[in-house]
Amino acid sequence: MSDGRALLEVEGLRRVFDVSKPWLNRVIEGHRQQFLHAVDDVSFAIPAGRTFALVGESGSGKSTIARIIVGLIAPSAGTIRFDGADIARIKNPSEMRQIRRRFQMIFQDPYASLNPRMRVADIIAEPIRAFGLLGDTAAVQHRVGELLALVRLDPRDGLKYPHEFSGGQRQRVAIARALAGNPQFLVCDEPTSALDVSVQAQILNLMRDLQEQFGLTYLFISHNLAVVRHMASEVGVLYLGRLVEVATTHELFSAPRHPYTRMLLDAVPDLAMTGRVRTPVQGEIPSPIDRPQGCHFHPRCDVAKDRCRTEAPAARSIGAATVRCHTPLGA
Amino acid sequence: MAEAPLLSVKDLVVEFPTRRGLVLRAVDGVSFELRQGEVLGLVGESGAGKSITGAAVIGLLEPPGRIAGGEVRLKGERIDQLDRGAMRRVRGGRIGMVFQDPLTSLNPLYTVGQQLVETIQTHLPLSPAQARQRAVDLLVEVGIPAAERRIDSYPHEFSGGMRQRVIIALALAAEPELVIADEPTTALDVSVQAQVIAVLKRLCREKNMAIILITHDMGVIAELAHRVAVMYAGRIVEIGPVRDVVKAPRHPYTRGLMGSIPDPAAEADRLTQIPGAMPRLNAIPSGCAFNPRCASVLDRCRRERPSARVVGSSEVACWLDDEQLRRSDLQAVVAR
Amino acid sequence: MTETSAAPAPVRTRPSLRERIAAAWDSDIAYSFRHSPVTIVAAVIVLLLLFGAIFGPWIAPQNPFDPGSLNLMEGKTAPLTPNMFTGKTFLLGTDDQGRDVFSTILYGSRVSLFVGFAAVAFSMVLGVTLGLIAGYRGGWLDSVIMRTADIQLTFESLLVALMIFGFTRTLIPPGSQNELAVPVLILAIGLAEWPQYARTVRGVTMVERNKEYVQAARVIGLHPAIIMMRHVLPNVLGPVLVIATLGLALAIIAEATLSFLGVGVPPTQPSLGTLIRVGQEYIVSGEWWILLFPAVTLLALALAVNLLGDWLRDVLNPKLR
Numbered sequence: 001m002s003d004g005r006a007l008l009e010v011e012g013l014r015r016v017f018d019v020s021k022p023w024l025n026r027v028i029e030g031h032r033q034q035f036l037h038a039v040d041d042v043s044f045a046i047p048a049g050r051t052f053a054l055v056g057e058s059g060s061g062k063s064t065i066a067r068i069i070v071g072l073i074a075p076s077a078g079t080i081r082f083d084g085a086d087i088a089r090i091k092n093p094s095e096m097r098q099i100r101r102r103f104q105m106i107f108q109d110p111y112a113s114l115n116p117r118m119r120v121a122d123i124i125a126e127p128i129r130a131f132g133l134l135g136d137t138a139a140v141q142h143r144v145g146e147l148l149a150l151v152r153l154d155p156r157d158g159l160k161y162p163h164e165f166s167g168g169q170r171q172r173v174a175i176a177r178a179l180a181g182n183p184q185f186l187v188c189d190e191p192t193s194a195l196d197v198s199v200q201a202q203i204l205n206l207m208r209d210l211q212e213q214f215g216l217t218y219l220f221i222s223h224n225l226a227v228v229r230h231m232a233s234e235v236g237v238l239y240l241g242r243l244v245e246v247a248t249t250h251e252l253f254s255a256p257r258h259p260y261t262r263m264l265l266d267a268v269p270d271l272a273m274t275g276r277v278r279t280p281v282q283g284e285i286p287s288p289i290d291r292p293q294g295c296h297f298h299p300r301c302d303v304a305k306d307r308c309r310t311e312a313p314a315a316r317s318i319g320a321a322t323v324r325c326h327t328p329l330g331a
Numbered sequence: 332m333a334e335a336p337l338l339s340v341k342d343l344v345v346e347f348p349t350r351r352g353l354v355l356r357a358v359d360g361v362s363f364e365l366r367q368g369e370v371l372g373l374v375g376e377s378g379a380g381k382s383i384t385g386a387a388v389i390g391l392l393e394p395p396g397r398i399a400g401g402e403v404r405l406k407g408e409r410i411d412q413l414d415r416g417a418m419r420r421v422r423g424g425r426i427g428m429v430f431q432d433p434l435t436s437l438n439p440l441y442t443v444g445q446q447l448v449e450t451i452q453t454h455l456p457l458s459p460a461q462a463r464q465r466a467v468d469l470l471v472e473v474g475i476p477a478a479e480r481r482i483d484s485y486p487h488e489f490s491g492g493m494r495q496r497v498i499i500a501l502a503l504a505a506e507p508e509l510v511i512a513d514e515p516t517t518a519l520d521v522s523v524q525a526q527v528i529a530v531l532k533r534l535c536r537e538k539n540m541a542i543i544l545i546t547h548d549m550g551v552i553a554e555l556a557h558r559v560a561v562m563y564a565g566r567i568v569e570i571g572p573v574r575d576v577v578k579a580p581r582h583p584y585t586r587g588l589m590g591s592i593p594d595p596a597a598e599a600d601r602l603t604q605i606p607g608a609m610p611r612l613n614a615i616p617s618g619c620a621f622n623p624r625c626a627s628v629l630d631r632c633r634r635e636r637p638s639a640r641v642v643g644s645s646e647v648a649c650w651l652d653d654e655q656l657r658r659s660d661l662q663a664v665v666a667r
Numbered sequence: 668m669t670e671t672s673a674a675p676a677p678v679r680t681r682p683s684l685r686e687r688i689a690a691a692w693d694s695d696i697a698y699s700f701r702h703s704p705v706t707i708v709a710a711v712i713v714l715l716l717l718f719g720a721i722f723g724p725w726i727a728p729q730n731p732f733d734p735g736s737l738n739l740m741e742g743k744t745a746p747l748t749p750n751m752f753t754g755k756t757f758l759l760g761t762d763d764q765g766r767d768v769f770s771t772i773l774y775g776s777r778v779s780l781f782v783g784f785a786a787v788a789f790s791m792v793l794g795v796t797l798g799l800i801a802g803y804r805g806g807w808l809d810s811v812i813m814r815t816a817d818i819q820l821t822f823e824s825l826l827v828a829l830m831i832f833g834f835t836r837t838l839i840p841p842g843s844q845n846e847l848a849v850p851v852l853i854l855a856i857g858l859a860e861w862p863q864y865a866r867t868v869r870g871v872t873m874v875e876r877n878k879e880y881v882q883a884a885r886v887i888g889l890h891p892a893i894i895m896m897r898h899v900l901p902n903v904l905g906p907v908l909v910i911a912t913l914g915l916a917l918a919i920i921a922e923a924t925l926s927f928l929g930v931g932v933p934p935t936q937p938s939l940g941t942l943i944r945v946g947q948e949y950i951v952s953g954e955w956w957i958l959l960f961p962a963v964t965l966l967a968l969a970l971a972v973n974l975l976g977d978w979l980r981d982v983l984n985p986k987l988r
Contacts, residue, residue: 057520057523058520067882070886071885071886072885072886096888104886104887107879107883108879112878113879113880113882113883114880115880115884115898115902116880116902117902118898126884126887126889127887130887130888131887166609167377167608168608169608174883177883196376196377197376197547197549197588197591197592198376198587198588198591198604198608199376199608200591201591201592201593201602201604201605202605204602205601205604208601223520223521224593225521226592226595229593229594229598230593230598230602249598253595263522264521265595266525267522267525268521268550268595269524269528269550269553270550270554271550271577271592271595271596272594272596272597273574273577273578280525280526281522281523281526284490284492284493284523285490285520285522285523350698350699351698
């Protein structure tokens with residue numbers, strides 16, 4: 001693991017959604033209350049200047065974690081420390097604004113993340129004005145031009161509306177908006193999954209350039225393992241709300257410890273056409289409302305033991321990796 | 332091989348008249364052939380015209396789209412000019428279809444069995460009992476566990492991956508010779524995608540069925556297809572055996588496309604970047620449609636449209652000469 | 668794509684007026700308008716009636732409600748027929764009091780259109796505000812607002828207007844009832860129509876609220892009121908415009924109906940509805956023009972506004988593009 005100071009620390013993060021039917025229906029139809037454990041005791045730390053990726057399939061809770069960190073969803077339990085400060089304890093609004101300025105978010109769908117009725121320059125200027133960074137209009141306009149050039153767009157494009165841009169260009173605008181407040185930390189929620197591959201390459205390259213230029217720290221959320229391998233220095237694998245494995249990218253891809261990680265890697269199409277032998281995928285992802293007892297992965301696991309069916313494994317370190325498994329691979 | 336092709340598409344042109352009186356050409360002179368039991372991948376980015384090509388083959392173009400030129404032949408017989416009734420019998424009978432969204436392709440009000448039996452009886456002369464037995468067999472074939480019991484479930488009782496299997500079963504109902512699968516795994520999770528790919532692979536082998544696989548995902552193509560046609564702005568720029576196209580692409584666009592895909596098996600520092608984006612249909616450049624984004628562009632590319640010519644085992648539509656197209660370091664030239 | 672590594676130039680945030688006009692002329696809406704003859708005719712009718720209503724006092728041959736300008740001898744003159752006593756000719760004839768029907772229509776549509784526009788504006792502001800709050804905030808506030816709207820929607824809106832009208836009148840001293848008749852009418856029609864706006868706006872707001880651009884604004888930490896005004900409101904205005912246009916036709920007819928029933932504007936300030944009520948008394952005695960021309964005007968106005976509304980709905984519907 002990196003020796004760098006952690007910029008973001010997440011500890012024991014939990015989020016439970018009440019997905020019960022309305023009270024009256026429950027009483028009449030005799031249903032019990034139902035809860036969806038979207039995020040279940042998730043802990044990780046991201047060193048400054050690095051990229052930490054969260055991968056997982058549907059129901060893994062990766063987007064919920066992203067939204068909790070930027071404050072769109074309140075956590076049910078757990079702490080989030082940014083640069084040493086516990087975010088939940090900040091009560092002073094101006095201090096909160098200062099913290100918010102320092103972490104921003106890039107969303108998945110560039111067709112939905114820009115207000116269709118606002119000009120691009122106004123979209124990018126909004127955080128500058130909201131955080132009160134620059135006073136006079138000329139300075140704001142100059143800064144907007146600078147930001148557009150930074151994401152390799154023409155400053156004159158600021159006059160246009162989002163619909164005049166392609167998906168890749170829109171995502172550049174969204175990145176410019178995220179950078180407008182000079183943040184240190186960016187939460188990127190599937191930033192390229194709505195884009196074509198050649199455009200994805202442009203955006204991924206741009207994100208790496210910007211990281212180098214400004215020393216940015218990324219939390220990178222994706223379902224695409226190839227993209228994660230390309231972008232991240234460390235990876236956390238989520239399964240039904242639990243972080244089952246955290247390891248450096250190199251470790252994780254060359255020697256996966258958790259059987260689910262291995263299954264996921266084997267499921268990725270073999271683009272290099274190596275013809276490598278792969279274990280076929282067993283079963284399906286259970287519903288997050290009705291998760292299996294013990295280790296959630298045990299019904300699909302080919303090395304599961306009796307213990308896995310009853311007892312949820314605690315996180316433990318194997319080499320540099322942290323794994324939640326009773327029978328980790330290669331141990 | 333002397334055997335007549337199962338499907339042949341020649342110089343297909345699809346046009347969309349707009350409300351403003353312009354005519355947009357979504358597919359422009361596409362030709363390819365497909366043999367029995369062969370999986371042809373149609374790959375391209377959004378706006379390449381791959382889905383519209385598939386829709387044109389089975390006569391499912393959304394109005395006002397229309398076939399404005401070329402021909403489509405199934406076993407030598409033209410099917411692009413059939414009337415609606417005859418086309419309906421071909422569709423679902425001789426050609427099956429699998430669409431991207433497993434949720435909207437099934438009617439939520441009927442059980443999976445009812446929908447299967449209806450499709451089977453439309454195309455095959457079977458009694459209700461026989462049709463139901465065939466429906467169960469089909470569900471077993473696509474790998475649905477406890478098919479006898481599950482056949483009476485409604486679509487919402489199935490998971491996304493199982494629903495996509497049901498749709499494949501529906502496409503197979505009348506034992507078609509050809510299945511057109513439009514982004515069959517795009518809406519699915521990686522692990523479920525792997526399962527659906529495995530099912531398609533097995534069916535293709537066991538039934539000697541041909542598939543046109545339309546997708547934007549080169550990985551799925553590499554897993555499943557025998558040959559692949561790479562489309563750009565309504566045209567095929569390169570078509571050839573999948574191994575050659577994936578491992579040694581010739582056309583500058585294909586090279587750029589392959590280089591821009593992060594490799595799950597290797598760490599790379601930087602991805603190849605094709606500048607710009609696919610042109611909109613109302614602004615397709617003259618000459619070779621790729622010329623404004625091409626690093627190896629020649630004067631000729633801006634004026635004349637290249638036609639496909641044989642280069643090695645593939646066909647490539649490019650003005651660069653054979654020697655340049657074979658250079659392995661063209662990639663590096665393009666990348667800069 | 669427009670990629671550049673050149674030094675950033677300052678960005679102008681606003682285009683010139685000329686650029687805006689050119690863009691508007693070239694837009695899909697303008698194109699669709701230019702290619703729809705029915706819509707053009709409807710727009711011309713509405714514009715003509717608006718012009719007549721606004722400039723009525725300057726166009727009208729007489730002020731029909733100034734008793735000094737009336738001559739009882741000229742009563743019940745048929746259209747384009749010289750009066751048997753004074754020899755004057757009236758384009759659309761006169762009524763029993765000798766009022767020029769053309770002038771009464773100009774003055775009447777003035778009242779009708781004013782009440783219509785004001786009622787729509789009132790119900791729109793009320794409905795959009797409540798709908799935005801209900802859709803964005805959700806929770807108990809949403810329940811209270813929307814249940815109120817639901818209860819009101821179970822009654823015919825004209826009935827609601829009648830009730831509100833009657834109730835409000837009891838609160839006003841009899842001396843000022845005639846002066847306050849128009850504001851009360853606007854209040855009654857406006858209050859009767861707000862649930863339409865609230866329901867639509869709430870639905871669209873709930874969709875927009877979950878879109879990522881609203882989340883992006885929340886991540887910046889903007890105040891909910893600013894998010895609603897700057898981000899959500901502009902994106903719900905399309906459907907609101909359609910309802911408002913169709914609602915204008917409804918409000919004009921509602922006003923006419925109330926006035927026809929005799930509970931609307933007082934006879935000293937007649938609207939098209941009042942004119943029709945007065946006119947129908949003469950239909951049996953053969954003076955058809957007193958009824959016909961105001962009725963045709965009302966019909967043309969309501970129909971034209973409705974056609975404009977239908978066109979707007981189609982043009983703003985992304986599914987039909």
